[in-house]
Amino acid sequence: MSYRPKEPFTVAMKLLVPISTVVSGVPKKTFPDDGDLIFGSFKTYGGTERDVNGLYSIEDTAQIETWYRPDIKSDCRIKLESGATYEIINEPENIEMRNQFMKFKVRRVKGGV
Template identity: 60%
Template sequence: MMKAYRPSLPFTFPVRLLGPTKKSINGVLKKDYIQIAIINISFKTFGGTETEKNGTYNIIDTAQIETWYRPDIKSDCIIETMDEKRYEILGEPENINMRNQFIKFKVQRVKGGA
């Protein structure tokens, strides 16, 4: 018998779920994001990773997110915190045990510097 999945933290952190919209402007496809919903999540960070690429110093923040299942959470969506920090979803979100109850995924935010 399969053991029931339990989230590691309560879903107490509100964020905006942003979904892509695509417009063609002068023949160029432009992607904008609009708010789909405000959802509560558990947000577990792993600190930032410092990198230097092409002479630019960057910090990559990563986090693990768990929340209630929503079919509109996809890999091309963005999670935005209430203080307007935007995180990209990495890979395809995992529907835990295919039960449409909980979903789990990783996000990252890249901050640049000089």
């Protein structure tokens, strides 16, 4: 029996693929805001609160399942309609190596003083 996602792919997201440039000999990544629109499932696991050296932050994590795309890599970012931008924290998994579905985890760090 082959893999089928549990949740429907109803969440619209933008895939932000980095563009690498070298400025004064230092590599710099920029993420253009006009990324491709993709659809997937987006499941959050709540935030993890941290207080390090007096700096309070919350790390939101989520798991995304979507259609397989070879251009989704671990250095990309995902932007939701709300404006929240998440970075991919692991190499996306090509489920059952069938080039049909993929799964990966993302995180967003936000906080203040």
